[in-house]
Amino acid sequence: MEVVIEKLDHQFRGIGYINGKVIFVTKTMPGDKCEIEITKEKKNYFEGKVLRYIKFSEKRILPSCPYSSFCGGCDLDHMSYEDSLFFKKKMLEELFSKNLNYFESIFIESCEKSWFYRNKLHLKVVEGKVGFYESKTHRLVEIKECKIAKHSLNAVLKDFSMYSFSNGEIMIRTNDNDEILMDLITEDKIEILKDFLSKHKIVGILKNHKCIYGKPFLFERRNGVLYQVSFDSFFQINEEMSKKMFCFIKNVLKNFEKILDLYCGVGTLGLQLYKEKVLVTGIEIVPNAILNAIKNAKLNHAKNFQFHLGKVEDIISKIPYSFDAIIVDPPRNGLDPKTRDVILKMKPEKFVYVSCNPMTLIRDLKEFEDDYRIESVQGFDMFPYTKHVECVCVMSRR
Numbered sequence: 001m002e003v004v005i006e007k008l009d010h011q012f013r014g015i016g017y018i019n020g021k022v023i024f025v026t027k028t029m030p031g032d033k034c035e036i037e038i039t040k041e042k043k044n045y046f047e048g049k050v051l052r053y054i055k056f057s058e059k060r061i062l063p064s065c066p067y068s069s070f071c072g073g074c075d076l077d078h079m080s081y082e083d084s085l086f087f088k089k090k091m092l093e094e095l096f097s098k099n100l101n102y103f104e105s106i107f108i109e110s111c112e113k114s115w116f117y118r119n120k121l122h123l124k125v126v127e128g129k130v131g132f133y134e135s136k137t138h139r140l141v142e143i144k145e146c147k148i149a150k151h152s153l154n155a156v157l158k159d160f161s162m163y164s165f166s167n168g169e170i171m172i173r174t175n176d177n178d179e180i181l182m183d184l185i186t187e188d189k190i191e192i193l194k195d196f197l198s199k200h201k202i203v204g205i206l207k208n209h210k211c212i213y214g215k216p217f218l219f220e221r222r223n224g225v226l227y228q229v230s231f232d233s234f235f236q237i238n239e240e241m242s243k244k245m246f247c248f249i250k251n252v253l254k255n256f257e258k259i260l261d262l263y264c265g266v267g268t269l270g271l272q273l274y275k276e277k278v279l280v281t282g283i284e285i286v287p288n289a290i291l292n293a294i295k296n297a298k299l300n301h302a303k304n305f306q307f308h309l310g311k312v313e314d315i316i317s318k319i320p321y322s323f324d325a326i327i328v329d330p331p332r333n334g335l336d337p338k339t340r341d342v343i344l345k346m347k348p349e350k351f352v353y354v355s356c357n358p359m360t361l362i363r364d365l366k367e368f369e370d371d372y373r374i375e376s377v378q379g380f381d382m383f384p385y386t387k388h389v390e391c392v393c394v395m396s397r398r
């Protein structure tokens with residue numbers, strides 16, 4: 001079946017039509033003419049995959065990653081970096097104008113280092129082969145290198161065959177000093193190999209989340225702030241873009257003193273805002289991240305910081321203070337309705353929403369429309385060549 005791709009949807013899938021019914025096709029772009037196979041049929045739409053390109057869009061480029069057509073990690077590497085930014089900007093502008101009557105142009109801060117930027121990889125190991133699962137399957141795509149991962153992670157990947165590790169998962173993270181922290185999830189026997197240690201700056205190895213060598217954390221530095229980050233704590237994966245985003249947020253909140261930092265991770269955003277008079281309260285669900293946050297306040301001599309362990313939706317209503325600014329940085333599923341209600345009742349003057357999922361961002365912001373005016377929206381290309389984009393929306397109370 002032949003389809004001509006006319007535009008992209010919000011997940012950057014190509015949109016075409018079959019007898020007037022819409023079809024979404026991944027890895028395509030406007031101008032592509034392709035032979036497709038229908039993979040899903042719903043009442044109002046189809047989903048399909050490309051069997052053969054009949055004509056390429058003039059804008060299409062050759063993917064630079066050999067695993068691109070299977071792996072599903074870099075959904076946009078068939079377009080130039082500039083075009084990927086163009087489509088991300090267009091997507092955000094469409095969502096904000098259609099849903100929130102916000103018609104301003106949205107700037108997306110670009111990433112100079114658009115390849116080899118990720119500081120964390122989560123790999124699967126199947127019968128001694130290391131790689132990622134093909135998108136929406138349990139079929140392994142064996143990889144020798146990941147073009148979005150930092151070189152220090154790829155160097156570890158190359159040497160991983162030193163381990164006789166046959167089945168399981170590997171989580172590897174690295175930092176701005178190229179140090180390596182690994183968590184190996186497996187029933188296989190794991191030895192600490194001297195040759196491996198001598199080739200990489202290994203700070204810690206864990207097996208099934210238990211430390212078997214070195215320490216279970218590493219340190220990161222962002223804009224002069226030092227962070228301890230445990231193996232299971234969240235930390236922004238793109239050093240360059242996180243620094244730019246933190247500067248932006250710091251500037252927005254520079255005149256605020258009582259700040260509630262929801263989904264605070266290792267105290268990341270709050271500590272960027274540290275200055276003498278600032279009082280920051282953070283809430284986070286991961287115990288090690290809260291321990292990191294407490295440690296990080298000490299490491300950076302930041303007073304007047306307090307952190308609460310637990311679910312934001314359970315704790316937020318029990319916090320007995322008022323705040324003049326609230327910053328939220330939730331996971332992809334966005335804010336819980338209870339959390340939205342309590343924020344509205346708290347009536348902060350400024351409300352900053354950091355989001356990695358524009359769809360849940362828009363859903364949540366609709367609840368704030370009556371009470372808050374959108375001051376600015378800015379994108380940060382935290383995940384180049386993937387369909388993801390980080391977005392910061394700054395709102396002030398009407």
Ligand SMILES: C[S@@+](CC[C@H](N)C(=O)[O-])C[C@H]1O[C@@H](n2cnc3c(N)ncnc32)[C@H](O)[C@@H]1O
Pocket residue numbers: 233234235236262263264265266268269283284285286289310311312313329330331
């Ligand atoms: C996108 S990260 C942001 C972390 C931090 N603001 C940063 O910039 O590094 C989201 C954080 O929310 C935490 N989290 C997820 N669900 C949560 C919940 N229901 N309550 C509290 N924290 C949660 C995760 O563990 C993670 O640390």
